[in-house]
Amino acid sequence: MSDTNNLLRLKGIEKSFGSIQALKGVSLDVNEGEVLALVGDNGAGKSTLIKNIVGYHQPDAGEIHWKGEQVTFKNPDEALEQGISVVYQDMELIPSLTVARNLFLGKEPTDRFGNLDSDLMYEETKEVLDDIGLGSLNDPNLPAENLSGGESQSIKIGRALHFDADLLILDEPLRNLSVKESEKVLETVERTKEQGIGTIYISHNIFNAYEVADRFHLLDSGATIDEFTKDDIEGPKELIDRMKLVAGQEAE
Numbered sequence: 031m032s033d034t035n036n037l038l039r040l041k042g043i044e045k046s047f048g049s050i051q052a053l054k055g056v057s058l059d060v061n062e063g064e065v066l067a068l069v070g071d072n073g074a075g076k077s078t079l080i081k082n083i084v085g086y087h088q089p090d091a092g093e094i095h096w097k098g099e100q101v102t103f104k105n106p107d108e109a110l111e112q113g114i115s116v117v118y119q120d121m122e123l124i125p126s127l128t129v130a131r132n133l134f135l136g137k138e139p140t141d142r143f144g145n146l147d148s149d150l151m152y153e154e155t156k157e158v159l160d161d162i163g164l165g166s167l168n169d170p171n172l173p174a175e176n177l178s179g180g181e182s183q184s185i186k187i188g189r190a191l192h193f194d195a196d197l198l199i200l201d202e203p204l205r206n207l208s209v210k211e212s213e214k215v216l217e218t219v220e221r222t223k224e225q226g227i228g229t230i231y232i233s234h235n236i237f238n239a240y241e242v243a244d245r246f247h248l249l250d251s252g253a254t255i256d257e258f259t260k261d262d263i264e265g266p267k268e269l270i271d272r273m274k275l276v277a278g279q280e281a282e
């Protein structure tokens with residue numbers, strides 16, 4: 031694979047907590063405009079890997095390369111400044127604030143007198159809503175409490191994109207969402223792909239992961255146990271089978 035569109039490259043990431051070896055030499059790539067599904071059971075090491083990428087933890091060994099340069103992010107804010115944005119499922123919008131205020135939260139534009147520039151916020155929010163496929167919402171001044179779960183999730187993704195994320199890390203983005211709401215969020219992820227954004231999509235749900243991912247990285251007990259592209263498998267059933275084999279269960 032050509033390196034010209036590589037965003038993130040991990041080489042041999044190791045991390046232990048006392049006697050627990052949470053990551054045992056994980057290597058992976060994420061390229062522009064692709065979705066990598068990071069799949070694994072509880073305790074597989076998915077969250078620990080993400081925390082090592084963005085500087086919440088420092089790896090014990092291994093290298094992180096971002097856009098071709100070896101990096102050590104001191105903390106998640108530094109990773110964010112460099113374009114890596116983690117969207118956590120439990121990171122809620124503020125219900126009493128408008129969609130626009132939630133989108134800009136903490137980074138609201140001001141006019142030359144230092145006052146909140148509501149007009150600019152309104153216009154930019156409309157653009158973001160269009161970009162993420164929520165153009166039909168149409169009203170940036172709607173209170174966030176009126177949004178569905180799926181819409182809220184898409185707005186969180188929109189916020190990351192608006193603030194120039196090149197790599198999105200989506201942690202269980204569809205947890206607690208209905209099928210219909212999930213579809214909307216998956217559409218938003220599809221749109222981000224078209225914009226050249228890279229995505230790490232963390233999920234337990236094989237069917238959703240299959241729908242949206244271009245490549246799969248299976249983790250078990252901190253180790254990579256399989257890696258393949260969507261073209262390598264026939265459908266979600268094969269993905270489940272491969273995971274069952276890993277878990278030592280018989281594939282049906």
Ligand SMILES: Nc1ncnc2c1ncn2[C@@H]1O[C@H](COP(=O)(O)OP(=O)(O)OP(=O)(O)O)[C@@H](O)[C@H]1O
Nearest residue numbers: 047050051052070071072073074075076077078079
């Ligand atoms: N701060 C920590 N201190 C001690 N052990 C930890 C810490 N963080 C994670 N672990 C351990 O590392 C292993 C991997 O955990 P991790 O949370 O990364 O898994 P996960 O794949 O994200 O699981 P889940 O899907 O349940 O969130 C587990 O055994 C966990 O108990």
